[in-house]
Amino acid sequence: MLxxxxxxxxxxxxxxxxxxDLEIKPGxxxxxxxxxxxxxxxxxxxxxxxxxVKVTEGKVFFLGxxxxxxxxxxxxxxGVFMAFQYPVEVPGVNNxxxxxxxxNAKRKQNGQEELDPLExxxxxxxxxxxxxxxxxxxxxxxxxxxxxxxxxxxxxxxxAVLEPKLALLDETDxxxxxxxxxxxxxxxxxxxxxxxxxxxxxxxxxxxxxxxPDFVHVLSNGRIIKSGGKDLAIEVERRxxxxxxxxGVRA
Amino acid sequence: xTGLFPRAFGPDEDDDVNMTAQDMKNNxxxxxxxxxxxxxxSEWIEAARKNSFDLLKQTGFPTKKWESWKYVNLLPxxxxxxxxxxxxxxxxKEVFSSLPFSGEQFRAVLVNGxxxxxLSTIGTEGLALESIHSSLIKDAAPIHTFGTPAxxxxxxxxxxxxxLQGGVNxxxxxxxxxxxxxxxxxxxxxxxxxxxxAHPRIAITACENSLSDVILHFCPLAGAAFTxxxxxxNLLRNASLDLIVMQENRLSHDLFFAARVGLDEASxxxxxxxxxxxxxxxxxxQIDLMGPEAYADVSGIGVLSGSTALHNEIVVNHRSPMxxxxxxxxxILTDETQGEFNSLAYVHAGAQKxxxxxxxxxxxLSRSAKAYSRPSLKIYAxxxxxxxxxxxxxxxxxxxxxxxxxxxxxxxxRFVLTFGFAEEVLMKISVDGIRQAAENFIRRALEEMxxxxxxxS
Numbered sequence: 001m002l003x004x005x006x007x008x009x010x011x012x013x014x015x016x017x018x019x020x021d022l023e024i025k026p027g028x029x030x031x032x033x034x035x036x037x038x039x040x041x042x043x044x045x046x047x048x049x050x051x052x053v054k055v056t057e058g059k060v061f062f063l064g065x066x067x068x069x070x071x072x073x074x075x076x077x078x079g080v081f082m083a084f085q086y087p088v089e090v091p092g093v094n095n096x097x098x099x100x101x102x103x104n105a106k107r108k109q110n111g112q113e114e115l116d117p118l119e120x121x122x123x124x125x126x127x128x129x130x131x132x133x134x135x136x137x138x139x140x141x142x143x144x145x146x147x148x149x150x151x152x153x154x155x156x157x158x159x160a161v162l163e164p165k166l167a168l169l170d171e172t173d174x175x176x177x178x179x180x181x182x183x184x185x186x187x188x189x190x191x192x193x194x195x196x197x198x199x200x201x202x203x204x205x206x207x208x209x210x211x212x213p214d215f216v217h218v219l220s221n222g223r224i225i226k227s228g229g230k231d232l233a234i235e236v237e238r239r240x241x242x243x244x245x246x247x248g249v250r251a
Numbered sequence: 252x253t254g255l256f257p258r259a260f261g262p263d264e265d266d267d268v269n270m271t272a273q274d275m276k277n278n279x280x281x282x283x284x285x286x287x288x289x290x291x292x293s294e295w296i297e298a299a300r301k302n303s304f305d306l307l308k309q310t311g312f313p314t315k316k317w318e319s320w321k322y323v324n325l326l327p328x329x330x331x332x333x334x335x336x337x338x339x340x341x342x343x344k345e346v347f348s349s350l351p352f353s354g355e356q357f358r359a360v361l362v363n364g365x366x367x368x369x370l371s372t373i374g375t376e377g378l379a380l381e382s383i384h385s386s387l388i389k390d391a392a393p394i395h396t397f398g399t400p401a402x403x404x405x406x407x408x409x410x411x412x413x414x415l416q417g418g419v420n421x422x423x424x425x426x427x428x429x430x431x432x433x434x435x436x437x438x439x440x441x442x443x444x445x446x447x448x449a450h451p452r453i454a455i456t457a458c459e460n461s462l463s464d465v466i467l468h469f470c471p472l473a474g475a476a477f478t479x480x481x482x483x484x485n486l487l488r489n490a491s492l493d494l495i496v497m498q499e500n501r502l503s504h505d506l507f508f509a510a511r512v513g514l515d516e517a518s519x520x521x522x523x524x525x526x527x528x529x530x531x532x533x534x535x536x537q538i539d540l541m542g543p544e545a546y547a548d549v550s551g552i553g554v555l556s557g558s559t560a561l562h563n564e565i566v567v568n569h570r571s572p573m574x575x576x577x578x579x580x581x582x583i584l585t586d587e588t589q590g591e592f593n594s595l596a597y598v599h600a601g602a603q604k605x606x607x608x609x610x611x612x613x614x615x616l617s618r619s620a621k622a623y624s625r626p627s628l629k630i631y632a633x634x635x636x637x638x639x640x641x642x643x644x645x646x647x648x649x650x651x652x653x654x655x656x657x658x659x660x661x662x663x664x665r666f667v668l669t670f671g672f673a674e675e676v677l678m679k680i681s682v683d684g685i686r687q688a689a690e691n692f693i694r695r696a697l698e699e700m701x702x703x704x705x706x707x708s
Contacts (some may be wrong), residue, residue, distance in 0.1 A: 073657075093667055105660070
């Protein structure tokens, strides 16, 4: 699915990622954890093609293709999806129309016919149940005036509509109360299958008790310093990050 | 026919900034000799025309020293020679029926400022439409057709009255919910003529507890060069009016529009203007919240390309307690265009618990486009909520990336964001058919504009 080799990246003039290697197979869930400023969000952004992140070295292959050579929209149409940590408000753009545009962009790419609003609504009605969102969710402008929890739900709704092969969930748990966290996590779990993969970027172990990872990687100062199974997350929760960081363990 | 405004009436090229006493004298002399009474009008109209003319003579036309005219390039208008033929007989029912919305149930048609009864809806229960120069409407609430000219600060509003050829009085009866929108067509038409100017005047009285939608369609047709329109609106107690101003301007036609709105107690105005240049457009809204708990929401979207300008001048006077005013004006500017937002929210003494918002946003799609944004406040009451804001720039990189990250290519993402920018205003239009028409007209404008800017990210 995804192969990352020696990825280095900077934001403005600060080098944030200092050489990341990672391989993800279909059906796997990988959690990326780490203290603040370790580079975990930057890693997700680099994969999605955020223009504020400049990749300086390394290679990324997605389904065998050179991901870094692709524009962000081409990455999306190829099956990469990032759920934003801070979903952007797009005033004046109706949520349902936006979802349809995104959905049709992908269909067009695959040589399928685009759906009109009525046809698309059938799909949307199914998907909206996954995130337990009210109908007016669709009529409002994208994320405008949404609460923090609604924004995150809307991200997962987009994920449900686009059915990505690789989902990057960038701190999707931040700012969620327990109920919203459950809804969002259950939504993700329903979308998970043996053919798609998930990278879950998080600071806390909390979400990992809902979305159980196959692998956990701890990132510090732009490098993966330790990798392990789901138990590593529990250990981090118990002991914090300091013991890993100060030990300077290299996975 | 002489020009609309004899040269000496307005500032000359050289003395645009410094008018001399000699010029003032010339203005006076020339204007005095220019006044043409209208034989068909009753005495009171004639007196009002003359009064406005005399006042105009005193004020003269604006110069760039006038704060609210600082960025308006007036000389081309003042120096041009126009003809003012009044009605255009070649504007027949057939021609009219080719205009969008001409088949709607409620219509009022003005051709070169003259009310055309033959094309308008007369005799609807509760909705009175009548030429301004006809006798006063029976049982009418006091009609302020000529406003308060002595306090008028826009010389072009005075010029409109001084040059009045006709106009329409619209009255929506007490307690009436108008079952469909009233479409007012403001046609400036040259027939076979050229450089036509018109001074249309519309007076709307929405009586107590009435509920109505009025759409002003500006229709500059071939030969039209200048439309100087005034709309006076009086909302009586608890009346509600949605006023939509559709301005699809044509090249070489300049459009001035002044709205003078008075709101009585608990009345409500929702006004949206949709503007597309062509020639220059200057909108001048003066909103007076006269009675307590009056509410005015005034907004506008402008889409400009070429070298034209859109000036929005707004004054909201909070004159009574608990009034609410909202302003949202947005412009999408390309090429060498200019957008101006010059807005004053004035909370007068005693207007406690007033609540005012002013917001202006400009999207610049080229490096030579300019936005002038000047929201200001005057507050003479101590228990007031007032906010103002202004933002000018390009498409936000984060918004752009967000759309791209969902698979929309650059071109589509830019289009969606630009349209969304406009849509925030368009969604305030309550009449479905009009909102769709406005959306289509903005979409067409953007489609014309966007290809040239495809590589500017």
